[in-house]
Amino acid sequence: MHLIKSFLILSAFIISASWLPAAVLSDKAALKLDLTDNGTIGAVTLSGEKLPGVAGGGFYLKEPSGKKTVPLVGTRETVNGKTQLTLNSPLQARVRAQFTEGDGFIEVVGFLEDLTGKDRGLWLGFNLPVNTLGWKWGKTLSTSPVISAASPAYEAENNFVPIPAVWTDKGGLALAIPPTDPCVFEVGADADGLRIQMAFGLSPDTKKFPSKANFRFRIYSIDPAWGFRDALAKYYDWYPDYYRIDAKAMSELNHHHDWVKMNYVGETFKTDRQIDPNYKVYMAYTKTSARIQDLKTKNIPKTREKVLQAIAGAPTIQHYQQKGDPNSPLMVEGRAALVNSIAYNPDQSFGTFGESDGGGFDFPHNCDPDLFKDAAHPNSPVFADMYLRKANDMKKVGDFVSIHWDRLGGWSNFLNYRRDHFPYIDHPLTFDQDGRVCIHTQFTNYELFDAYRNLHKQGGFYHEAAGMKAYSWKKIPNKPAGHATNGQFFLAAQVASGWQEGSFKEIGLGGFDFERMVVGRKSYRISSGNIIDHKDSPTIDVIKNALAKTTAYGFACAVQWQYFYAPNHPGYLKDYSWYTKPEHKALWDRYEPANLAIRLAGWEPVTHATVNSEAVQLQRFGKVNNVYLTVWGPSPPASVEIEIDAVKLGLKTKPTFSEMVSGTPIKVTPNARGWKLTVPMEKDMTRVIKIN
Numbered sequence: 001m002h003l004i005k006s007f008l009i010l011s012a013f014i015i016s017a018s019w020l021p022a023a024v025l026s027d028k029a030a031l032k033l034d035l036t037d038n039g040t041i042g043a044v045t046l047s048g049e050k051l052p053g054v055a056g057g058g059f060y061l062k063e064p065s066g067k068k069t070v071p072l073v074g075t076r077e078t079v080n081g082k083t084q085l086t087l088n089s090p091l092q093a094r095v096r097a098q099f100t101e102g103d104g105f106i107e108v109v110g111f112l113e114d115l116t117g118k119d120r121g122l123w124l125g126f127n128l129p130v131n132t133l134g135w136k137w138g139k140t141l142s143t144s145p146v147i148s149a150a151s152p153a154y155e156a157e158n159n160f161v162p163i164p165a166v167w168t169d170k171g172g173l174a175l176a177i178p179p180t181d182p183c184v185f186e187v188g189a190d191a192d193g194l195r196i197q198m199a200f201g202l203s204p205d206t207k208k209f210p211s212k213a214n215f216r217f218r219i220y221s222i223d224p225a226w227g228f229r230d231a232l233a234k235y236y237d238w239y240p241d242y243y244r245i246d247a248k249a250m251s252e253l254n255h256h257h258d259w260v261k262m263n264y265v266g267e268t269f270k271t272d273r274q275i276d277p278n279y280k281v282y283m284a285y286t287k288t289s290a291r292i293q294d295l296k297t298k299n300i301p302k303t304r305e306k307v308l309q310a311i312a313g314a315p316t317i318q319h320y321q322q323k324g325d326p327n328s329p330l331m332v333e334g335r336a337a338l339v340n341s342i343a344y345n346p347d348q349s350f351g352t353f354g355e356s357d358g359g360g361f362d363f364p365h366n367c368d369p370d371l372f373k374d375a376a377h378p379n380s381p382v383f384a385d386m387y388l389r390k391a392n393d394m395k396k397v398g399d400f401v402s403i404h405w406d407r408l409g410g411w412s413n414f415l416n417y418r419r420d421h422f423p424y425i426d427h428p429l430t431f432d433q434d435g436r437v438c439i440h441t442q443f444t445n446y447e448l449f450d451a452y453r454n455l456h457k458q459g460g461f462y463h464e465a466a467g468m469k470a471y472s473w474k475k476i477p478n479k480p481a482g483h484a485t486n487g488q489f490f491l492a493a494q495v496a497s498g499w500q501e502g503s504f505k506e507i508g509l510g511g512f513d514f515e516r517m518v519v520g521r522k523s524y525r526i527s528s529g530n531i532i533d534h535k536d537s538p539t540i541d542v543i544k545n546a547l548a549k550t551t552a553y554g555f556a557c558a559v560q561w562q563y564f565y566a567p568n569h570p571g572y573l574k575d576y577s578w579y580t581k582p583e584h585k586a587l588w589d590r591y592e593p594a595n596l597a598i599r600l601a602g603w604e605p606v607t608h609a610t611v612n613s614e615a616v617q618l619q620r621f622g623k624v625n626n627v628y629l630t631v632w633g634p635s636p637p638a639s640v641e642i643e644i645d646a647v648k649l650g651l652k653t654k655p656t657f658s659e660m661v662s663g664t665p666i667k668v669t670p671n672a673r674g675w676k677l678t679v680p681m682e683k684d685m686t687r688v689i690k691i692n
Contacts, residue, residue, distance in 0.1 A: 023076065023083050027105050030171055030221035033128075035099070038073045039085040044130050046221060047171040054192055057129030059097070061089050062197070064121040064435035064481070085110075092116050093202075095124065104234060105220040114202035114211040121431025123186075123481075124215065125197030128173060132189045138165040138228020141517065141605070142510030142617060152190035159186055160470055160487035161517055165222060165231035166194055172222035174231040179242045181216040182443050182490035184430040184480045199481035201429030201437030205422040213428035229605040236520045236605070241457075242493040243520035245602040249462040249496045250523050252283070252402060253556040253599070255592065256564050257527065259285040259404050262394055264322045265330060269397045273571070275564045282398050283464070286390065287406040288367055288445060290338055290383055291318040293360035300352050300361050307350045311335055314360070319386050337381040340372060341365040343416035346436055346478065351414060364414035364441055367448040370424045384448050391461050402462045404499065408449075409467025409488045412442040415478045433482035440480055442491055449494035456496060464525070465491070468498035468518050492518035501529035503546035503557050504536050508634055509617050512553045521602040526550045527558040531576055538563050538578050540587065544684040547591045551661075551686045552632035554598045554621055557591075594660035594688040598628045608648035612641040616681065624650040627691040628660075636681035642689075646674025651691070660688040 023035040034042035041057030043050050059072040072087035072095050083099040097110030112124045136144040137153035147153045147166065154164060162177035164187035175196045177185060184199040200213035218238075223230040236243040258275055261267065262284040271277070292314035301307045312335060316322045320334030343351040343364040353362035365383055372380040394400045415432055416439040422429065427443045452463050471486045473479045480486070492498055498519045503526040515524050528546060531538055538559065550557040565577040578584050601622030609629055611618045616633035627649060631640060644651070657666050657677060662685060667678035679687055 023078070025083065025099055025106050026101055027220050028101060029104050031106070031173065031219070033106065033219070035076060035083060037076055039076050039087050040071065040073060041127070041129055044128055044173075046173065049170065051130050054129045054131050056127055056192060058127065059085075059087055059095055060125045060127065061091050061093060062123035062125065063091070064123070064199075064431050064433075069125065091122070093122060102218075105218040105238070107216070107218050109216045110214075111209065112200055112202070112213045112215065117204060117211065119201070119203045119205075119437045121199065121201050121435045121437055121481075123197045124200055124213070125195055126175070126217065127193040127195040128175070128219065129193045130173065131191050132166045132194055133191050135166040135168050135189070136227060137189055138163070138231065140510050140513040141229065141232075142513055144227055147189055149191065152188065154186075154188045159184070159483045159485065160514060161489055162187065162196065163228075163231050163235055164189055164194055164196060165228040167222060167224040167227045169224055172224045172227055172230070174220055174222050174228075174234075176218045176220070176231070176235055178216055178218065178235075179239050179490055179493035181214065182427055182446050183213075183215070184440060184483070186481070198428075199430045201431045203422055203429055203437050205419055206425060206429060207423040208426065209428070215428075223606075226606045229607075232517060232520075232605040239493075241453075243522060245521050245523075245600070246456075246462055246496050247600055249402070249464075250599045251596065252281075252462070253464070253497060253523055253525055253558075255557055255559065255588065255595075257558055257561045259283040260398065260400075261285045262390070262400075262403075263287065263318055264320065265393055266321060266324075273561050275561055275569075280399055282400045283402045283404055284390075284394055284400050285404050285406065286319065288383075288387060288408055288411050288448070289318055290341060290363040290365040291360055292316065292338070292363075293318070294323060295359040297359065304349055307352075308339070311338055316360070319383075319390070333381045334386075337383050337386065338363065338365070340380055341367075341383040342418075343414055343421075343439075343441055344418035346417050346432075346434075346438075348417065348419075351416070353414075362411075364411070364416065366416060366418070366421050366439065366441065366444045367412075368421075368424060368426070368444040369448060369451050370426060371421065371444075372424065374424075384451075387448060388451060391455070400461065402464060402496075405463060405465045405495075407467050408445060408465040408495075409469060409471060409491065412445040412488070412491060413471050413473065413476060413486055414441045415439070415476075415480060416441055416444075430480050432478045432480060434478075436478075438478075438480075442486070442488070446491050446494055449491065453494050453496075462496035464497045464499050465495040466499045468492040468495065468515065468524070469500055470514055487514070487518070489518050493520075495519075495522075497522050498524040499527060499558070500524075501527045503550050503559070504528045504531075504534075504542055507549060509615075512549070512555065515555070516553050516603065521604070523554065523556060523599045525556040525558045526553075528560055528563075531560045531563060532573070538576060538584075540581075540583050541684070543584060543587060547587065547595075548632055548684045548686045549634075551591060551595045551598070551688065552617065552619065552630045554595075554603045554619065554630070556595065556599065590661050594628075597660070597690075598622070598630065598688060601626050601628055608645040610643050612643075613637050616640055618642065625692075629689040629691070630686055631679060631681070631689070632686040633681070634683075636683065639678055639680045642677040642679060643671065643673055644675040644677065644691075649674075649691070656692045658690050658692070660690050661686065 074087035293316035317334035598621040607620040
């Protein structure tokens with residue numbers, strides 16, 4: 001399991017530390033920062049030009065409900081060639097931080113320490129003192145608004161991607177929290193600067209870092225020609241373990257929901273929904289849900305005692321046993337794991353998600369494999385134990401290569417106030433809108449899937465997770481740091497691929513930008529959903545639209561399995577099983593080879609190619625000798641012109657260009673930057689251009 005590495009024992013400064021009146025930090029590219037002797041940021045120099053400064057550069061604190069920022073000041077010293085700060089605040093808190101100059105970035109690592117000895121929440125922020133009015137900012141892959149006093153950057157959507165990026169024609173700046181150090185955060189850019197702030201809960205009960213919160217972030221310059229896309233490209237390059245393409249996973253992401261339900265240890269191994277009954281390599285379907293079922297009532301008990309009675313009397317506990325003997329080892333373990341893992345509300349009552357099907361209900365719970373793993377709690381089962389056993393259990397019944405985890409994003413949307421869980425976390429606490437310290441369950445899921453990610457690297461299963469997207473907190477009573485929405489950015493970094501419904505929905509340019517960003521170079525499946533339950537008729541026009549827009553992003557287009565059934569297959573439905581119709585199969589045969597090729601090549605945020613129409617979007621996949629471009633729009637013009645930057649793409653000889661889906665002829669002419677392609681377009685057909 002990944003343990004946060006950012007905790008620094010900065011108090012043990014060596015006697016030989018040399019004090020400097022000034023320090024200049026560089027990202028060894030275009031950025032330089034003047035760090036004053038009291039630890040604040042003075043001048044910011046970008047591409048050799050000192051930017052107009054504003055007050056308030058450097059670290060600051062803010063109370064959970066307060067709007068006033070309190071600057072942190074203190075002392076700076078150089079130890080072993082690295083700049084270290086000790087900063088104090090009248091809010092009775094201290095920050096110790098170390099700056100390291102890297103290849104293309106300045107990394108800041110340290111901790112926030114509470115000095116009161118009590119539970120408390122604090123915003124810790126860092127601000128680059130640059131007036132960014134008139135600069136562009138990275139709202140999405142497709143949109144880069146200009147910052148103004150009336151429209152500051154990230155004000156409405158500030159908690160999705162921890163990479164604020166701003167730029168002008170002369171240069172750009174970005175900050176980034178790495179996938180190794182998850183936290184609840186906000187970002188912003190306006191006349192006061194470019195900043196990132198982290199919502200930390202501080203408690204003496206966190207044994208791994210008592211009354212502290214560890215942090216890590218990077219400051220760096222970006223190419224203004226690509227802005228936010230360049231900020232993303234650098235991020236994926238820095239953390240390849242989290243954004244590496246897995247060729248086996250990409251190849252196994254088929255275009256249908258062909259999985260085997262495995263929610264319980266003793267579940268019957270049923271393959272009756274397989275499209276190809278001879279296919280012997282399986283994906284398992286499960287979820288990270290703590291659920292009791294098969295009760296005589298659907299009403300949630302109101303008291304702790306009645307909840308415990310319901311758990312003790314439940315004949316079914318996911319993922320342990322379905323309608324099992326109450327005294328069986330699995331049921332005994334399952335009840336104990338549930339009671340140990342349940343998340344608590346602020347009043348220390350049991351948290352519940354609400355009614356579920358089958359006369360039962362769900363519990364939000366802690367998925368951290370470290371939970372209760374100490375001498376004080378020997379043999380205390382928790383739900384993470386069962387989740388990590390699943391891979392071994394499934395090998396006993398079938399040749400499984402992967403697990404599909406349903407609603408992972410949804411199950412992780414809860415705040416846990418359970419104090420006896422605090423000692424075991426590997427990430428900092430956060431706080432809610434009332435300043436109460438708590439655990440965000442997304443990060444206990446993060447710890448679980450970090451363990452899976454490490455197993456995957458050692459030859460284990462790859463793990464596809466549903467719900468790697470943005471969620472609303474409207475139905476959740478307690479919101480993290482006051483946020484109304486929640487993005488699954490850090491959790492998505494841990495899974496091998498993502499999945500969600502929506503391919504049949506109408507969507508415009510930029511509609512899947514967030515999903516593309518959170519999985520980076522990995523793949524995603526945008527599914528149709530259940531065409532029968534949703535009463536979606538899979539006409540050729542609907543399928544064309546779904547394939548076009550998902551391929552444009554390099555996503556697999558998964559359609560409900562009934563669509564693929566042949567007339568002699570059990571479950572065939574004449575109104576839905578249309579894949580075997582000649583025009584349908586011909587369409588898939590055209591798209592699938594191109595779709596798989598670009599998934600294996602891997603998405604690149606910087607295209608090094610531009611298109612002359614705002615009615616379409618352009619994406620690049622692959623590098624050097626394995627480059628593909630996709631161009632798509634819901635209402636494209638008759639043709640578009642694409643300009644290829646031959647030098648930036650590494651094209652050393654005259655390349656050949658071919659369109660992979662429809663064989664569309666491409667007119668190629670040389671120009672100053674390399675090549676200009678004239679590509680005919682048509683509605684609901686994505687052009688996939690292969691560059692040899």
